[in-house]
Amino acid sequence: MAPSFSYRPAPLNTIRPGLPNSRHFPERPIDTEITPAFSTMTVDKANVLLIGCGGIGTIGALNLEVGGKAAVTAVLRSNYEMAQEKGFHIRSCDHGLVEGFRPSSILKSVPDVEKECLKPFNYIVCTTKNIPDVPPALAELIRPAVTPGHSVIVLAQNGLNIEKPLISAFPDNIVLSGVSFCGSHEVESGEILHEDYDEIFIGPFHNPNVEWSAQEAAAKHFVDIYGAGGKTKAHFTADVGFSRWRKLLYNACLNPICALTDLDTGRIQLCEAGANSLVRPAMEEIRSAAAACGFDLPAELVDFMLTLDPIQMYNPPSMQVDLRKGRFCEFENIVGEPLREGLKHGVPMPTLTVIYNMLRCVQWRMKEKKGLVEIPPHKDFTNTK
Amino acid sequence: MAPSFSYRPAPLNTIRPGLPNSRHFPERPIDTEITPAFSTMTVDKANVLLIGCGGIGTIGALNLEVGGKAAVTAVLRSNYEMAQEKGFHIRSCDHGLVEGFRPSSILKSVPDVEKECLKPFNYIVCTTKNIPDVPPALAELIRPAVTPGHSVIVLAQNGLNIEKPLISAFPDNIVLSGVSFCGSHEVESGEILHEDYDEIFIGPFHNPNVEWSAQEAAAKHFVDIYGAGGKTKAHFTADVGFSRWRKLLYNACLNPICALTDLDTGRIQLCEAGANSLVRPAMEEIRSAAAACGFDLPAELVDFMLTLDPIQMYNPPSMQVDLRKGRFCEFENIVGEPLREGLKHGVPMPTLTVIYNMLRCVQWRMKEKKGLVEIPPHKDFTNTK
Numbered sequence: 001m002a003p004s005f006s007y008r009p010a011p012l013n014t015i016r017p018g019l020p021n022s023r024h025f026p027e028r029p030i031d032t033e034i035t036p037a038f039s040t041m042t043v044d045k046a047n048v049l050l051i052g053c054g055g056i057g058t059i060g061a062l063n064l065e066v067g068g069k070a071a072v073t074a075v076l077r078s079n080y081e082m083a084q085e086k087g088f089h090i091r092s093c094d095h096g097l098v099e100g101f102r103p104s105s106i107l108k109s110v111p112d113v114e115k116e117c118l119k120p121f122n123y124i125v126c127t128t129k130n131i132p133d134v135p136p137a138l139a140e141l142i143r144p145a146v147t148p149g150h151s152v153i154v155l156a157q158n159g160l161n162i163e164k165p166l167i168s169a170f171p172d173n174i175v176l177s178g179v180s181f182c183g184s185h186e187v188e189s190g191e192i193l194h195e196d197y198d199e200i201f202i203g204p205f206h207n208p209n210v211e212w213s214a215q216e217a218a219a220k221h222f223v224d225i226y227g228a229g230g231k232t233k234a235h236f237t238a239d240v241g242f243s244r245w246r247k248l249l250y251n252a253c254l255n256p257i258c259a260l261t262d263l264d265t266g267r268i269q270l271c272e273a274g275a276n277s278l279v280r281p282a283m284e285e286i287r288s289a290a291a292a293c294g295f296d297l298p299a300e301l302v303d304f305m306l307t308l309d310p311i312q313m314y315n316p317p318s319m320q321v322d323l324r325k326g327r328f329c330e331f332e333n334i335v336g337e338p339l340r341e342g343l344k345h346g347v348p349m350p351t352l353t354v355i356y357n358m359l360r361c362v363q364w365r366m367k368e369k370k371g372l373v374e375i376p377p378h379k380d381f382t383n384t385k
Numbered sequence: 386m387a388p389s390f391s392y393r394p395a396p397l398n399t400i401r402p403g404l405p406n407s408r409h410f411p412e413r414p415i416d417t418e419i420t421p422a423f424s425t426m427t428v429d430k431a432n433v434l435l436i437g438c439g440g441i442g443t444i445g446a447l448n449l450e451v452g453g454k455a456a457v458t459a460v461l462r463s464n465y466e467m468a469q470e471k472g473f474h475i476r477s478c479d480h481g482l483v484e485g486f487r488p489s490s491i492l493k494s495v496p497d498v499e500k501e502c503l504k505p506f507n508y509i510v511c512t513t514k515n516i517p518d519v520p521p522a523l524a525e526l527i528r529p530a531v532t533p534g535h536s537v538i539v540l541a542q543n544g545l546n547i548e549k550p551l552i553s554a555f556p557d558n559i560v561l562s563g564v565s566f567c568g569s570h571e572v573e574s575g576e577i578l579h580e581d582y583d584e585i586f587i588g589p590f591h592n593p594n595v596e597w598s599a600q601e602a603a604a605k606h607f608v609d610i611y612g613a614g615g616k617t618k619a620h621f622t623a624d625v626g627f628s629r630w631r632k633l634l635y636n637a638c639l640n641p642i643c644a645l646t647d648l649d650t651g652r653i654q655l656c657e658a659g660a661n662s663l664v665r666p667a668m669e670e671i672r673s674a675a676a677a678c679g680f681d682l683p684a685e686l687v688d689f690m691l692t693l694d695p696i697q698m699y700n701p702p703s704m705q706v707d708l709r710k711g712r713f714c715e716f717e718n719i720v721g722e723p724l725r726e727g728l729k730h731g732v733p734m735p736t737l738t739v740i741y742n743m744l745r746c747v748q749w750r751m752k753e754k755k756g757l758v759e760i761p762p763h764k765d766f767t768n769t770k
Binding site for chain 2: 193260270310
């Protein structure tokens with residue numbers, strides 16, 4: 001099925017006034033030379049499987065489809081029927097108003113490539129949440145779709161050490177890191193509100209079993225097909241660690257603090273106790289932990305990240321949305337791993353220690369609500385029965 | 386109006402099995418010699434004004450009335466009509482089932498003793514929350530009812546330094562401290578659920594303008610009238626600071642951690658991250674701060690306080706109830722003051738620093754909801770309008 005949808009482009013000036021042109025300032029120098037890799041794919045469209053078509057995944061699918069260099073098979077769960085019937089309704093700062101968007105193909109579950117005799121996937125793009133403390137593990141989820149030694153796995157997910165279980169499960173496959181600040185969420189089933197434009201940094205996680213040149217070529221090719229539509233900026237980066245630590249300033253600090261206090265990124269800037277007594281100290285702890293791990297995050301990034309979302313957007317970051325919706329929270333890779341890395345190097349991280357343990361409590365509560373934790377029954381202590 | 390209500394006593398053994406006889410173990414030696422003070426009052430009933438008739442206040446009024454040595458005038462707000470019509474319905478671990486309870490007199494607002502030519506109050510018992518960051522201040526609220534140099538003000542409220550504004554507003558009045566662990570809340574208007582029995586420690590805050598012997602006599606007299614019904618244990622303590630710091634182990638630690646994670650005191654014991662990674666470190670910080678201020682809280686108090694509420698009671702402490710009900714949270718005196726005292730003495734308090742700042746954020750959110758904080762309007766950033 002070819003993708004078909006009505007597309008009303010955004011006004012030319014989609015860059016918000018007062019914001020730097022790159023969301024990734026100050027980023028390391030960008031390698032702009034894109035050498036086409038996987039030359040057979042440039043003739044045929046790349047065969048892309050996309051897991052998770054929520055706010056971020058749908059914008060990813062749209063970017064890949066509008067570029068014309070990829071055909072996306074999306075695996076949907078709760079919104080499958082809706083997407084079948086009428087497609088996605090998207091209001092996007094990058095794409096304008098898009099109605100009835102459907103990827104080339106949609107599925108209800110991860111396909112089994114071998115059993116179903118499908119054409120192997122060139123890329124398997126994972127945009128789902130990464131919640132290692134709640135099964136199933138991502139590697140097991142995607143296993144039936146992965147062709148060993150062939151499919152490139154793209155982790156458009158946050159946090160540290162997320163590649164480790166994937167490389168361990170698929171030792172001969174390339175695993176790429178995708179880091180963007182794309183602010184987009186599904187306000188209701190099929191309704192996508194994309195307010196913070198997409199700019200993505202892509203590079204290989206180092207898989208010691210695969211030639212580096214192949215990993216680099218795969219990353220550059222994915223940059224090419226992802227950015228081909230011209231609606232988003234896709235960059236190659238050889239320094240995945242830097243871009244991941246850099247994003248943790250936002251994600252390990254602003255994100256959970258907004259979630260735990262239920263103040264969005266606008267209100268947390270307006271509330272002195274939030275911005276100055278919680279977010280800044282947490283960000284300085286991430287800077288120290290990053291430095292101990294060999295990544296020098298410039299001091300001015302703290303202010304940059306704190307004010308990245310304009311106040312009047314009143315943007316609830318992902319963890320806040322998850323808690324409000326009674327969903328599990330993705331915090332082990334985003335807060336737990338950087339905390340463990342920092343502590344391992346002797347960095348004091350008192351603010352993030354408390355935040356991490358509060359997230360564990362909140363997750364425990366969610367697990368209890370969903371029946372994953374059993375507790376003894378309530379007793380009456382009033383002596384009146 | 387004489388108090389009238391049906392009273393079905395609790396079974397004889399109201400002490401829960403497995404719990405120590407005193408909720409205040411290990412407490413300092415109790416001064417059991419009660420010398421009657423204010424001898425005129427032992428003939429007439431003490432004229433008591435009680436401010437705040439919620440969960441704690443209603444049990445206080447009941448204790449005073451059943452002892453027969455006090456006539457209580459209660460100031461009610463939201464539950465005034467209900468109390469007028471049918472009185473309080475109380476299920477109590479100390480008193481059993483009590484139906485249609487009304488104090489001797491009920492009022493809608495704090496009376497003006499001088500203007501209304503009322504008999505001066507011997508005691509003004511304050512059981513309202515103490516929220517210095519949200520006006521009106523308690524001293525201003527009770528001012529019309531206070532007869533200078535006569536009325537004894539009893540602060541049955543938590544935290545540190547709460548007496549300072551009162552002594553400053555009424556320099557010639559005695560101010561008493563009342564510390565109890567009475568676990569009682571109003572589940573709906575007029576419905577009191579009293580699950581954690583009342584045992585109160587009463588002693589004078591030191592007012593340098595009043596003779597110590599008079600302060601001591603007032604405290605001992607109040608102990609006598611409060612405990613006269615035999616349903617509650619009331620003790621005199623000369624060491625108000627110790628009993629207040631001691632209770633902070635529960636109130637500055639368990640209480641806000643339960644509120645912020647929305648796990649009650651049962652669940653927080655079951656959740657390892659709650660009990661061991663948050664509550665215990667916070668309690669050790671309070672112990673260190675108390676020690677720096679001259680109060681030696683024994684190490685075993687940490688376990689005692691953590692397990693004070695039986696798990697299967699699943700008791701939501703006061704701050705958790707307030708947040709759930711969308712009310713302001715009483716945290717400046719309970720968390721802010723001990724934190725400031727500790728930091729002033731150079732005690733590191735990283736856990737409580739984060740907890741305190743989170744509470745400030747949550748209070749800011751509540752203030753915004755109630756219109757006490759104004760924020761700039763929301764803007765649409767999707768470029769689709």
